[in-house]
Amino acid sequence: MADKFDYDVLIIGSGPGGYVAAIRAAQLGLKTACAESRETLGGTCLNVGCIPSKAMLHASELYEEAHSGALEKFGVKVTGTKLDLPQMLSEKEKAVGELTGGIEYLFKKNKVDWLKGHASFTDAHSVKIGDKSYTAREIVIATGSSVTPLPGVEIDNAGGVIVDSTGALSLPKVPKHLVVIGGGVIGLELGSVWRRLGAKVTVVEFLDQILPGMDGDVRKEAAKLFKKQGFDIRTGTKVTGAKATKTKATLTVEPAKGGDAETIEADCVLVSIGRIPNTENLGLDAIGLETNARGQIEIDGEFRTSVDGVRAIGDVVPGPMLAHKAEDEGIAVAEWIAGQVGIINHDVIPSVVYTMPEIASVGLTTEEAKERGHEVKVGKFPMMANSRAKTNRDTDGFVKVVADAQSDRVLGVHIIASLAGTMIAQAAQAMEFGATSEDIAYTCHAHPTHAEALKESAMAVQGKPIHI
Ligand code: FAD
Numbered sequence: 001m002a003d004k005f006d007y008d009v010l011i012i013g014s015g016p017g018g019y020v021a022a023i024r025a026a027q028l029g030l031k032t033a034c035a036e037s038r039e040t041l042g043g044t045c046l047n048v049g050c051i052p053s054k055a056m057l058h059a060s061e062l063y064e065e066a067h068s069g070a071l072e073k074f075g076v077k078v079t080g081t082k083l084d085l086p087q088m089l090s091e092k093e094k095a096v097g098e099l100t101g102g103i104e105y106l107f108k109k110n111k112v113d114w115l116k117g118h119a120s121f122t123d124a125h126s127v128k129i130g131d132k133s134y135t136a137r138e139i140v141i142a143t144g145s146s147v148t149p150l151p152g153v154e155i156d157n158a159g160g161v162i163v164d165s166t167g168a169l170s171l172p173k174v175p176k177h178l179v180v181i182g183g184g185v186i187g188l189e190l191g192s193v194w195r196r197l198g199a200k201v202t203v204v205e206f207l208d209q210i211l212p213g214m215d216g217d218v219r220k221e222a223a224k225l226f227k228k229q230g231f232d233i234r235t236g237t238k239v240t241g242a243k244a245t246k247t248k249a250t251l252t253v254e255p256a257k258g259g260d261a262e263t264i265e266a267d268c269v270l271v272s273i274g275r276i277p278n279t280e281n282l283g284l285d286a287i288g289l290e291t292n293a294r295g296q297i298e299i300d301g302e303f304r305t306s307v308d309g310v311r312a313i314g315d316v317v318p319g320p321m322l323a324h325k326a327e328d329e330g331i332a333v334a335e336w337i338a339g340q341v342g343i344i345n346h347d348v349i350p351s352v353v354y355t356m357p358e359i360a361s362v363g364l365t366t367e368e369a370k371e372r373g374h375e376v377k378v379g380k381f382p383m384m385a386n387s388r389a390k391t392n393r394d395t396d397g398f399v400k401v402v403a404d405a406q407s408d409r410v411l412g413v414h415i416i417a418s419l420a421g422t423m424i425a426q427a428a429q430a431m432e433f434g435a436t437s438e439d440i441a442y443t444c445h446a447h448p449t450h451a452e453a454l455k456e457s458a459m460a461v462q463g464k465p466i467h468i
Pocket residue numbers: 012013014015016017018019035036037038042043044045046048049050051053117118119120142143144145165166186278281282313314315316321322323324325326354
């Protein structure tokens with residue numbers, strides 16, 4: 001079908017958006033190429049994001065459980081625990097290598113050509129990679145995002161003193177004092193990793209609460225639990241500058257609303273104040289494609305940009321910067337290009353923070369539901385009253401179901417619990433099927449499972465939970 005073009009589809013970027021789009025397009029019979037400038041496929045997520053961070057979260061949790069004496073109450077005595085950080089880092093790299101290699105295998109299996117190098121547009125149907133040019137009937141921008149820089153705080157991952165998430169995933173030694181700038185997802189996940197491994201962790205957050213965008217009750221509970229774990233959380237505080245030597249950094253901070261400045265010393269600083277879309281050096285000028293005020297590429301319901309033949313997906317377009325959102329957009333864009341209808345429901349995209357406990361959410365927060373004019377009914381069930389959480393001694397947190405008071409339709413579910421990331425899938429599925437809280441309340445849940453807390457929370461919306 002490629003006729004006058006080299007390819008039917010050429011995708012720029014092989015992250016979860018790009019590689020999934022490429023595989024789907026090839027499965028649908030389209031001649032497909034994917035340009036990637038990294039040495040390995042898989043984008044931010046597989047190389048320096050979701051995968052290595054989850055590997056470090058898992059390993060550091062095992063270490064903390066063994067080292068802290070937490071296992072003793074279960075009758076498991078562990079003595080002489082030692083941290084072997086190089087081994088931990090190498091196991092993480094092994095997982096990354098297996099998964100990025102897996103994408104390379106899938107590309108070969110599906111006959112997707114990997115065009116190695118940095119691609120930039122020369123016109124709407126052509127890109128240049130090095131000294132070669134490739135043409136395609138449709139080009140999909142899936143270039144992802146990079147860390148937002150903080151003026152006055154220079155990131156130097158190789159130096160290891162002021163780092164971004166990529167540097168913080170590979171620190172060669174456990175810092176004594178890690179200061180995290182930004183109390184969002186990356187700050188709390190990677191802060192958890194290094195706290196568990198022995199660092200004192202201070203989180204400096206500009207707003208007056210951590211985890212912006214999450215449900216208000218969840219934000220409060222999360223701050224309480226993280227403080228209990230030993231995090232020093234300084235909200236309403238801004239960093240105005242940083243000086244670094246080879247071994248330490250001195251940060252100047254002051255109240256966000258103005259006031260006296262003070263300094264904080266740290267041997268490591270993690271800058272995690274959000275991410276910005278990658279559109280630099282992409283040749284957008286050559287095709288007359290502009291970005292919006294947030295640097296994103298605007299698209300329509302079929303992922304079409306304002307330029308004919310050019311579509312965009314993933315972190316580079318508006319919406320949450322999440323791997324599964326990018327993946328589902330990847331499938332949908334390939335289906336549109338193949339002449340099918342590609343579906344993704346942007347109202348039901350779960351998000352998970354993989355701390356302990358995990359924090360998961362789907363749909364509207366209570367605050368958003370009210371802002372949109374819903375009269376809401378809320379049901380909340382504490383993990384303390386869940387029998388499986390009791391047996392496992394992981395009773396922190398709760399499940400909260402937000403439903404429309406008139407229709408009883410579930411508008412949002414917010415969970416803070418050890419298995420929140422797994423539990424949220426059921427809530428997403430229920431919402432996708434238009435469930436009411438009564439539907440969840442009358443669904444038989446296996447006992448004893450953490451998932452029963454979702455059922456009881458839905459029963460609480462109905463006003464009749466059993467176990468509280
Ligand atoms: P990316 O994954 O960023 O991939 C874009 C790719 O395009 C990159 O490989 C880049 O090299 C390549 N590229 C860019 N420009 C060009 C060019 N001009 N030519 C050739 N190649 C180019 N999300 C979750 O859902 N769950 C998580 O647990 C999670 N954890 C994360 C942890 C960290 C530390 C970070 C940083 C992010 C995490 N994310 C997580 C977010 C997730 O990684 C992103 O949402 C996701 O990777 C976006 O996918 P994408 O395909 O849009 O772009």
